[in-house]
Amino acid sequence: MSKPDKQLEEFERRLTGEDLGSTEAEPERGSWFKRKNKGITTATSEKRETPDGLWVMCSSCKFTCTAIELREKLYVCPNCGYHHRIGSDEYFDILFDEREYTRLFDNIRSKDFLGFTDLKPYKKRLEETWSKTDLKDSMSVAHGKVNGFDLVIACMDFEFIGGSLGSVMGEKICRAADYSLEHRIPFMIISKSGGARMMESAFSLMQLPKTLGRLSLLSDAGIPYISLCTDPTFGGTTASFSMLGDVIIAEPNALIGFAGPRVIKETIKKDLPKGFQRSEFLLDHGFLDFIVDRRELKQKLGQLLDLFKH
Numbered sequence: 001m002s003k004p005d006k007q008l009e010e011f012e013r014r015l016t017g018e019d020l021g022s023t024e025a026e027p028e029r030g031s032w033f034k035r036k037n038k039g040i041t042t043a044t045s046e047k048r049e050t051p052d053g054l055w056v057m058c059s060s061c062k063f064t065c066t067a068i069e070l071r072e073k074l075y076v077c078p079n080c081g082y083h084h085r086i087g088s089d090e091y092f093d094i095l096f097d098e099r100e101y102t103r104l105f106d107n108i109r110s111k112d113f114l115g116f117t118d119l120k121p122y123k124k125r126l127e128e129t130w131s132k133t134d135l136k137d138s139m140s141v142a143h144g145k146v147n148g149f150d151l152v153i154a155c156m157d158f159e160f161i162g163g164s165l166g167s168v169m170g171e172k173i174c175r176a177a178d179y180s181l182e183h184r185i186p187f188m189i190i191s192k193s194g195g196a197r198m199m200e201s202a203f204s205l206m207q208l209p210k211t212l213g214r215l216s217l218l219s220d221a222g223i224p225y226i227s228l229c230t231d232p233t234f235g236g237t238t239a240s241f242s243m244l245g246d247v248i249i250a251e252p253n254a255l256i257g258f259a260g261p262r263v264i265k266e267t268i269k270k271d272l273p274k275g276f277q278r279s280e281f282l283l284d285h286g287f288l289d290f291i292v293d294r295r296e297l298k299q300k301l302g303q304l305l306d307l308f309k310h
């Protein structure tokens with residue numbers, strides 16, 4: 001075969017996607033692309049981060065940027081400052097120095113002890129959520145340093161059944177508070193929840209007095225507890241630990257309340273004021289100490305922890 005003929009043949013083989021030197025049968029004529037590996041081979045645990053090439057649109061101003069750009073901006077829209085909802089992994093990465101931290105109490109799992117069924121059995125719902133996410137439950141706890149100061153952070157994940165407050169979240173808060181007490185480290189809860197986990201009924205509601213009892217031990221021991229409310233903070237969380245911090249802070253424009261605006265409007269039969277239940281409204285009415293932009297969160301926390309220490 002002459003050199004130009006060979007080049008032409010190689011060109012043809014490349015066009016049809018056939019690997020040079022492959023021993024596989026010739027592909028059908030006209031097949032332009034060929035899958036090198038069969039099926040999806042990425043393990044779920046490795047798929048945590050959004051692919052870098054993906055475009056993300058801001059739900060507030062429709063500004064579009066790449067996922068990698070958004071991550072660099074700490075998931076805050078570069079155009080309008082809208083705070084995208086993020087999970088515990090992202091908060092831990094943003095807040096802890098050098099992204100180094102130790103995860104705590106990751107072995108506790110929810111159980112369907114009531115045999116509860118809504119649209120589907122609770123057991124099935126749990127199994128589906130475990131397989132869809134790499135989360136163990138709606139709260140993760142970690143210990144690390146923020147601007148050089150030790151901090152234990154318990155952060156909710158909305159992705160896991162709406163960040164609902166169930167017996168696992170309650171138990172994790174208690175254990176995290178015990179850990180803070182034992183090591184004399186300030187404690188922070190990042191709330192992002194729709195409220196109590198209905199599938200656990202009274203067991204969910206029992207978590208309210210249980211966690212509050214533990215947090216009061218921190219207070220007695222003079223260990224600071226910071227509450228950060230993010231979008232959304234609702235129901236049982238607002239009715240308990242989220243509103244009881246030594247310092248209560250919130251991200252901008254976060255929806256924070258007990259019952260939703262629609263329910264309140266239908267109950268009181270009156271129009272609600274503009275900006276009702278948003279962080280800015282709550283700050284004006286004395287529910288919050290301050291609002292912090294996520295891009296300044298780490299620095300502000302560092303200042304707070306420094307103040308507490310001295």
Ligand SMILES: [Zn+2]
Pocket residue numbers: 058059060061062063077078079080081082
């Ligand atoms: Zn935007």
